[in-house]
Amino acid sequence: MRINLIGFGVIGKGFARALVRKRTWLREKYGFQPEVVSISDVTGTVVSEGGLDLEKTLSSVERTGRVIDCPGAEEMTGLEAIREVDADLVVEVTPTNVDTGEPGLSHMLTAMEAGKHVVTSNKGPLALEFKRLTETAKKNGVHLKFEASAGGAMPLINLANEILSGDEILSIKGILNGTTNYILTRMTKEGTGFESTLREAQELGIAETDPTYDISGSDTAAKLVILTNAIMGKNTTYRDVKIEGINRITPEAIALAKEDGYVIKLVGTVENGELEVAPKLVPMNHPLNVDGTLNVATFQTDLAGEITIVGTGAGAMETNSAILSDILSIFRNSRG
Numbered sequence: 001m002r003i004n005l006i007g008f009g010v011i012g013k014g015f016a017r018a019l020v021r022k023r024t025w026l027r028e029k030y031g032f033q034p035e036v037v038s039i040s041d042v043t044g045t046v047v048s049e050g051g052l053d054l055e056k057t058l059s060s061v062e063r064t065g066r067v068i069d070c071p072g073a074e075e076m077t078g079l080e081a082i083r084e085v086d087a088d089l090v091v092e093v094t095p096t097n098v099d100t101g102e103p104g105l106s107h108m109l110t111a112m113e114a115g116k117h118v119v120t121s122n123k124g125p126l127a128l129e130f131k132r133l134t135e136t137a138k139k140n141g142v143h144l145k146f147e148a149s150a151g152g153a154m155p156l157i158n159l160a161n162e163i164l165s166g167d168e169i170l171s172i173k174g175i176l177n178g179t180t181n182y183i184l185t186r187m188t189k190e191g192t193g194f195e196s197t198l199r200e201a202q203e204l205g206i207a208e209t210d211p212t213y214d215i216s217g218s219d220t221a222a223k224l225v226i227l228t229n230a231i232m233g234k235n236t237t238y239r240d241v242k243i244e245g246i247n248r249i250t251p252e253a254i255a256l257a258k259e260d261g262y263v264i265k266l267v268g269t270v271e272n273g274e275l276e277v278a279p280k281l282v283p284m285n286h287p288l289n290v291d292g293t294l295n296v297a298t299f300q301t302d303l304a305g306e307i308t309i310v311g312t313g314a315g316a317m318e319t320n321s322a323i324l325s326d327i328l329s330i331f332r333n334s335r336g
């Protein structure tokens with residue numbers, strides 16, 4: 001399988017490292033021999049029709065921080081690489097934008113229109129244009145897979161649509177953002193205020209320099225939309241979600257909740273057709289009460305009852321567990 005890799009940041013590099021690390025295992029276990037034929041970042045593209053030497057590309061980009069500095073790299077954009085470099089599948093891992101979906105939206109549409117499968121961790125395009133993207137995949141007879149976009153390493157979409165395929169999923173409740181869960185956990189355990197706990201999370205590299213997207217609940221909302229559409233067959237968009245973030249939560253509110261046996265968590269909920277992200281009181285002994293940067297989701301199903309899955313929602317290797325699983329599923333499907 002020939003792959004165009006678009007985006008070479010935390011996840012793109014993690015993908016290359018995972019392939020290097022698991023090359024022999026993938027060949028021996030599945031007969032799977034992926035070749036990354038192009039890698040693009042915002043500066044340019046490096047191409048090798050026969051498959052790039054990933055270790056060399058990684059060490060070159062680690063030295064300079066830019067794909068354009070790799071030997072033989074060209075000023076070719078990711079979009080041009082998708083159009084011009086022959087491949088079966090595009091791994092799209094550029095930054096998320098929930099206002100326009102770009103540049104990921106154009107990358108994904110162009111790839112599928114060119115007959116290429118797409119695997120992505122990029123939430124923005126899916127949270128805005130889910131229907132258009134899935135219809136484009138269908139029309140062109142290709143797969144669009146995005147397990148990594150909601151819940152990182154937790155196999156939520158595949159769990160619901162494959163393993164629980166005989167069940168109707170009636171509602172989803174989840175903690176889908178590790179940064180906010182870390183902040184709320186520390187505030188609960190240490191009795192600290194929001195601002196100082198956020199600063200601590202930034203110093204530890206858990207929160208971004210600009211944490212707005214996480215703190216405001218937008219990141220959770222984008223993931224909730226993806227889960228709702230992919231699992232419940234709906235056509236919602238990011239704009240349908242009622243969103244409240246965590247910046248107004250005080251140590252006093254947390255202490256009061258604690259006295260009554262509750263913790264405050266940022267929970268994304270889809271129930272009776274309504275999508276909401278808001279701080280909620282969760283009983284201390286409830287499965288949704290997970291600590292630190294962990295994520296969790298509970299499905300209410302019609303046959304199996306309640307199913308809860310806990311796991312790591314982000315990280316280079318963890319997210320690539322989902323990306324690799326999607327690619328392998330396409331590989332198995334296309335072999336018949």
Ligand SMILES: NC(=O)c1ccc[n+]([C@@H]2O[C@H](COP(=O)([O-])OP(=O)(O)OC[C@H]3O[C@@H](n4cnc5c(N)ncnc54)[C@H](OP(=O)(O)O)[C@@H]3O)[C@@H](O)[C@H]2O)c1
Nearest residue numbers: 007008009010011041042078094095096103121122314315
């Ligand atoms: N990090 C995580 O743990 C995690 C977990 C789940 C999902 N995700 C999602 O996965 C995606 C990638 O995340 P990340 O952490 O790897 O982001 P990142 O470190 O910021 O990397 C993004 C990469 O995309 C490149 N890029 C930007 N615009 C581009 C364009 N027009 N064409 C080609 N490349 C372009 C960037 O190039 P430059 O560096 O040259 O600007 C960079 O190489 C995001 O959508 C994110 O929301 C991330």
